[in-house]
Amino acid sequence: MPAPAILVEDLYKSYDEVRALNGVSFQVGEGEIYGLIGPNGAGKTTTLRIIAGLLRPDEGRVLVLGHDPFKEPVRVKKAISYLPEEAGVYKNLTGEYFLRFIAEIYSDSPREAEEMVERGAELSGLGERLRSPMKTYSKGMKRRLLLAATLMTNPRVAILDEPTSGLDVYNSVLMRNAIREYARNSNATILLSSHNMLEVEYLCDRVAFIDHGVIIAEGTPGELLERYGAVNLEEAFVKAVGGGITYAGSKA
């Protein structure tokens, strides 16, 4: 069995008195699109930040492509690309300059950087607006640019935290299509978190439900629907979490 692209084992993490992760474990295979679903404060962002090497776990271990992000940070960072949930932009820079900046950091030669910028410009779909300062961009434009900057570097592992959060339907669809297209063409591993169950159902090969810092269920969308006798992942999630909440759309 090939080594997983992402291995997460028994992660614990507390912020002072608040326990964010309570023993999270999962594996993501190479070329797989894996979704973490959970409510606010469930531990999705903390998990992704630990995998990206931004936060240290109190206990447990993480391997990305077989490497520890805390022992070999630059090696892991070179292979991954991370889109934070609330990522912002440099308001005084143009979109094109931002893409160039990211490309220069990831590339090994000016030619490679130029190719990345071209790819990023195409992925963003912003056209001439790339030459405007980013403070003039709408939320959707910023998010599309950030996704383009994340994927143009051809990462072997892309970590996307709530990629379509707060976007309108049009921009959400554009983002989802870009992610799916990239996954199909690159065979990259994608780990994403979302509140949006429909999005996860559309994009992900496998899904994990996370609540109160614990993975409560894991499987393909089809397996989860079957296990909980649900019509969609939203209903399956509500049933998995329990706690007296009834899904309004569920069958009697």
Next chain:
Amino acid sequence: MQARKLKAIAKKELRELIKERPVLFGLILGPLIMYIIMGGAAAAATSSMAKQAIAPPRVAIVYKGGEPDNITLLLAKTIHAPVFNESVSPTSLLDMGYEFVIIINQSLSATISLGKQAPITVYYKPKSLGWFSLNRPKIVESLLDRALLNATAVILKKYMPDITPEFLQKPARIQLYYYHNGRAMSQSQVAGLVMGVSLAIPLAILTTAVAATQVAAISMGVEKEAKTLEKLLTLPISREELLLGKLLAVTVLALGGVASYMAGLYTYFAMLSHSYSSVGTGQVSFQFTVPMGALLVTGVGLTLTLYASIVIGFIVGSQAQDVRGSQLASGYTTMILAVPLFIMFFGIDPTQLSTTVKAVLAVDPYALLGIASSASINGYASLAMLSLLGLLAHDAFWTLAAARLLDAESMIIGHPLLRRLSRALAKRRTS
């Protein structure tokens, strides 16, 4: 470490920061406006200082060579000064409370009779070294000139020798010495000390170090406010490369700010010089001689302080939530660090401080630089070297502190110590 990546980070920083209003106003426009306001305030202060300088000085005369001659007696009567013989040392008279001691040689009358300028030595013991002490001797010089002119008028009438126009204006060539902390210093040395210790060095420190701390803090604040820090921290660069890239950009901006400060300082001095000449109390010469060694010590010290200041700025800025927070935090930090320097600005000679006070001040890099510069100007080489070593230790300490405090987790969610502190404060407020 790759030069291409460093250049990319530094360029990105420069492009982003230069358009930030706090940087633009704080570094470029602020200093110009501040110094113009300071120039106006200085002009007003000079008028008041000139009134103080007119207060009658307490003067004694020491006559070398037997009984004082007629010119000396006439001079003593005009300026209301007692005459002592050469057995009394000038320094003992200064220690007795005389502000000025004029030394007159037996040859005074003979020299003046020949229509030549007579050399007169004047010792002045200022209460403290400052701008006032540079202007005050002009009063005595003026009194001496007038009194000697009156005294020699009779001689001129009698003999009418071939006198020079210079003699008619100033019959005496006054050699002024300052007596401070048991040492005699020339006027240029004192001017250098006052300029160097009381003004130029504190301003140089404030212009470079404070500005650098502010820009470094803002650079982190901008990343926090724009929510770009997380993305930046996951780029395939080491923390050292990231900080070095930022350090390069901040240094360039800080130097730009220094240029602006210097332009403002030039305007300030121009206004100050103009105000001095307009009140008619005699011009203070801004030309002074600072030994090359002292300049070197100040240069090295400033470089070491600049590094420490930028790292302090990064640490402070990394714990703030946004640009405003980083400005506030760095503002408070630099204000605390600059207090000892301001005290020095107002006339305390740092070389004369006790060892305990110096040791306490060593925790403040700005104060250490002040001590290093002052010590080198006053010729205390070992103290200057010790202060530079102290600054080197500061750089090492702040680098280590940055290595501990500027990890990704601390920058994103704050250092655990600060989190505990803010939680404790919040609990206290609630209770």
